[in-house]
Amino acid sequence: xxxxxxxxxxxxxxxxxxxxxxxxxxxxxxxxxxxxxxxxxxxxxxxxxxxxxxxxxxxxxxxxxxxxxxxxxxxxxxxxxxxxxxxxxxxxxxxxxxxxxxxxxxxxxxxxxxxxxxxxxxxxxxxxxxxxxxxxxxxxxxxxxxxxxxxxxxxxxxxxxxxxxxxxxxxxxxxxxxxxxxxxxxxxxxxxxxxxxxxxxxxxxxxxxxxxxxxxxxxxxxxxxxxxxxxxxxxxxxxxxxxxxxxxxxxxxxxxxxxxxxxxxxxxxxxxxxxxxxxxxxxxxxxxxxxxxxxxxxxxxxxxxxxxxxxxxxxxxxxxxxxxxxxxxxxxxxxxxxxxxxxxxxxxxxxxxxxxxxxxxxxxxxxxxxxxxxxxxxxxxxxxxxxxxxxxxxxxxxxxxxxxxxxxxxxxxxxxxxxxxxxxxxxxxxxxxxxxxxxxxxxxxxxxxxxxxxxxxxxxxxxxxxxx
Amino acid sequence: xxxxxxxxxxxxxxxxxxxxxxxxxxxxxxxxxxxxxxxxxxxxxxxxxxxxxxxxxxxxxxxxxxxxxxxxxxxxxxxxxxxxxxxxxxxxxxxxxxxxxxxxxxxxxxxxxxxxxxxxxxxxxxxxxxxxxxxxxxxxxxxxxxxxxxxxxxxxxxxxxxxxxxxxxxxxxxxxxxxxxxxxxxxxxxxxxxxxxxxxxxxxxxxxxxxxxxxxxxxxxxxxxxxxxxxxxxxxxxxxxxxxxxxxxxxxxxxxxxxxxxxxxxxxxxxxxxxxxxxxxxxxxxxxxxxx
Numbered sequence: 001x002x003x004x005x006x007x008x009x010x011x012x013x014x015x016x017x018x019x020x021x022x023x024x025x026x027x028x029x030x031x032x033x034x035x036x037x038x039x040x041x042x043x044x045x046x047x048x049x050x051x052x053x054x055x056x057x058x059x060x061x062x063x064x065x066x067x068x069x070x071x072x073x074x075x076x077x078x079x080x081x082x083x084x085x086x087x088x089x090x091x092x093x094x095x096x097x098x099x100x101x102x103x104x105x106x107x108x109x110x111x112x113x114x115x116x117x118x119x120x121x122x123x124x125x126x127x128x129x130x131x132x133x134x135x136x137x138x139x140x141x142x143x144x145x146x147x148x149x150x151x152x153x154x155x156x157x158x159x160x161x162x163x164x165x166x167x168x169x170x171x172x173x174x175x176x177x178x179x180x181x182x183x184x185x186x187x188x189x190x191x192x193x194x195x196x197x198x199x200x201x202x203x204x205x206x207x208x209x210x211x212x213x214x215x216x217x218x219x220x221x222x223x224x225x226x227x228x229x230x231x232x233x234x235x236x237x238x239x240x241x242x243x244x245x246x247x248x249x250x251x252x253x254x255x256x257x258x259x260x261x262x263x264x265x266x267x268x269x270x271x272x273x274x275x276x277x278x279x280x281x282x283x284x285x286x287x288x289x290x291x292x293x294x295x296x297x298x299x300x301x302x303x304x305x306x307x308x309x310x311x312x313x314x315x316x317x318x319x320x321x322x323x324x325x326x327x328x329x330x331x332x333x334x335x336x337x338x339x340x341x342x343x344x345x346x347x348x349x350x351x352x353x354x355x356x357x358x359x360x361x362x363x364x365x366x367x368x369x370x371x372x373x374x375x376x377x378x379x380x381x382x383x384x385x386x387x388x389x390x391x392x393x394x395x396x397x398x399x400x401x402x403x404x405x406x407x408x409x410x411x412x413x414x415x416x417x418x419x420x421x422x423x424x425x426x427x428x429x430x431x432x433x434x435x436x437x438x439x440x441x442x443x444x445x446x447x448x449x450x451x452x453x454x455x456x457x458x459x460x461x462x463x464x465x466x467x468x
Numbered sequence: 469x470x471x472x473x474x475x476x477x478x479x480x481x482x483x484x485x486x487x488x489x490x491x492x493x494x495x496x497x498x499x500x501x502x503x504x505x506x507x508x509x510x511x512x513x514x515x516x517x518x519x520x521x522x523x524x525x526x527x528x529x530x531x532x533x534x535x536x537x538x539x540x541x542x543x544x545x546x547x548x549x550x551x552x553x554x555x556x557x558x559x560x561x562x563x564x565x566x567x568x569x570x571x572x573x574x575x576x577x578x579x580x581x582x583x584x585x586x587x588x589x590x591x592x593x594x595x596x597x598x599x600x601x602x603x604x605x606x607x608x609x610x611x612x613x614x615x616x617x618x619x620x621x622x623x624x625x626x627x628x629x630x631x632x633x634x635x636x637x638x639x640x641x642x643x644x645x646x647x648x649x650x651x652x653x654x655x656x657x658x659x660x661x662x663x664x665x666x667x668x669x670x671x672x673x674x675x676x677x678x679x680x681x682x683x684x685x686x687x688x689x690x691x692x693x694x695x696x697x698x699x700x701x702x703x704x705x706x707x708x709x710x711x712x713x714x715x716x717x718x719x720x721x722x723x724x725x726x727x728x729x730x731x732x733x734x735x736x737x738x739x740x741x742x743x744x745x746x747x748x749x750x751x752x753x754x755x756x757x758x759x760x
Contacts, residue, residue, distance in 0.1 A: 226704030
């Protein structure tokens with residue numbers, strides 16, 4: 001990250017696309033995050049190297065060589081604007097491969113098309129952008145190629161451990177991570193100071209601060225009822241493991257337990273005292289609330305700092321970033337919201353080249369820098385996360401704070417073990433009809449959580465899963 | 469000769485029949501077929517007979533959507549058709565000046581695509597940024613919250629009324645134009661007022677056109693889709709995934725990946741609409757028999 005990445009100018013151009021993405025609840029986080037797409041098509045063997053079956057044999061160097069030097073076309077489905085700059089680098093390196101970049105929709109529509117293409121068995125992309133929480137929902141249908149035999153497993157040490165956990169299961173690898181969303185708080189320093197808010201070491205501090213900010217007329221933050229991404233991140237931070245999946249027929253839905261109840265009753269309390277608002281996020285009213293100071297802070301993720309600059313330009317310089325408060329003093333744990341990878345579809349006719357493209361986009365240092373500097377994706381590549389040129393960039397929007405470093409540190413404390421349901425689309429949509437609905441009505445959150453739990457269990461049973 | 473004519477007739481209808489069969493009958497039959505199966509993420513496809521229909525009949529999400537649309541029908545249709553009738557009569561009485569321009573103005577909203585109309589109203593209704601909200605709060609009243617869960621049905625009725633008043637008005641107006649003017653002249657000579665003419669002559673003579681608009685409204689309302697799906701982006705929690713039966717079917721198919729149950733819901737909905745439309749028509753024919 002060079003100096004051009006200074007905050008004053010950047011995100012505006014990138015933001016609108018993301019914003020659309022974000023509208024869809026689940027996508028929220030992920031949207032920003034993007035990384036995954038590449039594709040492949042060109043040359044090679046017809047053997048897709050197994051998407052889970054044990055039969056796959058490692059690809060040899062000569063096979064790889066042949067796939068990369070043959071004339072071929074790879075199709076990539078990605079919705080982030082600017083990815084063409086990354087794919088151009090790949091084309092430069094492998095001149096015989098043409099990369100066809102297509103945007104088939106942001107968030108939900110994107111996944112619907114990927115699913116349809118997977119079901120049809122043809123007409124899909126070779127490489128697709130895939131947010132972490134969606135991977136299991138394509139693993140269950142056997143749509144993703146296991147990248148381990150192609151050389152995917154050798155990449156594990158290049159990424160933070162928790163990120164690698166998100167894209168792999170046992171020895172199988174389903175995506176090459178591109179961006180991440182360790183959570184943190186972006187706050188208005190001026191509003192916090194005038195309310196006398198000090199350190200937010202624990203959630204108790206946060207409650208105290210909430211009352212102080214409320215006395216001045218605004219809200220300390222907003223709890224969105226339309227987007228479970230933020231709440232899932234908060235569950236993650238608290239150490240909850242609401243979902244489990246064994247990669248086969250067994251899922252676990254454990255939304256109601258002591259840990260989640262602690263989080264839920266904490267927010268219930270803030271809502272009951274009118275200390276937080278419950279406006280839907282990524283809507284016009286919400287953007288306005290961020291810009292006008294209605295919300296003095298936003299519990300967000302590593303993709304948030306750049307995103308915010310595009311919508312709250314008039315408040316530049318008065319924002320700061322810090323980590324989430326902790327449940328007990330002295331602890332340092334975090335959760336994640338968003339982030340995505342590039343996955344290779346099993347239907348790809350050229351899996352070797354497709355894998356190489358996915359790998360190149362998210363592990364070639366130049367490509368990753370393009371993503372982090374120009375597309376504003378918070379990188380996952382360990383070498384960039386340790387590079388002072390990236391970490392020590394001062395951000396004028398944040399009063400010169402080195403927010404990249406803040407979030408790189410926060411990434412290190414993310415709990416490594418958090419799994420997703422193989423029917424996450426349903427889970428996220430149903431949130432709006434159950435827990436989300438109760439939040440927006442300021443009702444009994446515990447009841448809403450229970451309803452969500454029951455809906456997910458009964459849907460899972462109907463789909464033939466064994467619920468644990 | 470006659471035989472030739474027959475052949476020509478078949479040739480002429482052939483393009484229609486081909487499109488009708490391939491684009492309507494075959495897909496319909498296929499979704500009917502699909503609705504008899506259940507596909508699971510684990511275990512694949514199994515024949516389930518009428519199980520999907522049995523589920524639909526007791527699915528609270530679907531039934532609530534139907535009830536919501538019934539409320540919509542009972543409240544919104546009389547208002548919309550009453551306004552349309554009033555405007556049609558006003559234009560027909562030729563007392564309004566610039567009738568041509570007015571007719572066009574009333575009709576323009578129908579020419580605006582429903583998607584655009586909904587986006588526009590979504591903005592007008594918007595909290596904090598919408599003009600309605602800003603005006604109301606500027607004069608010191610509490611914000612109307614037109615997108616709140618309890619009010620959004622009314623807000624949606626307003627959009628649909630705005631969109632379709634002109635359309636219904638044109639149907640009624642066209643029917644009014646075909647009423648023989650001698651009837652009015654005779655009534656006027658007898659000293660009947662304009663109101664009386666409207667009530668006793670005009671409205672009865674266009675009753676079949678009015679019933680037509682009622683049937684259209686029944687069909688249109690139970691198929692509401694654009695409005696809820698677009699308003700969801702500005703009011704995500706006021707509109708559930710099963711807000712209207714049609715929107716529910718869409719979500720089942722494309723979000724839940726449950727094409728089979730979605731097909732069953734769609735068929736059940738089609739059946740409900742058929743029964744209601746038939747009931748409306750039956751009532752009118754019967755009334756006509758009584759009066760004649």
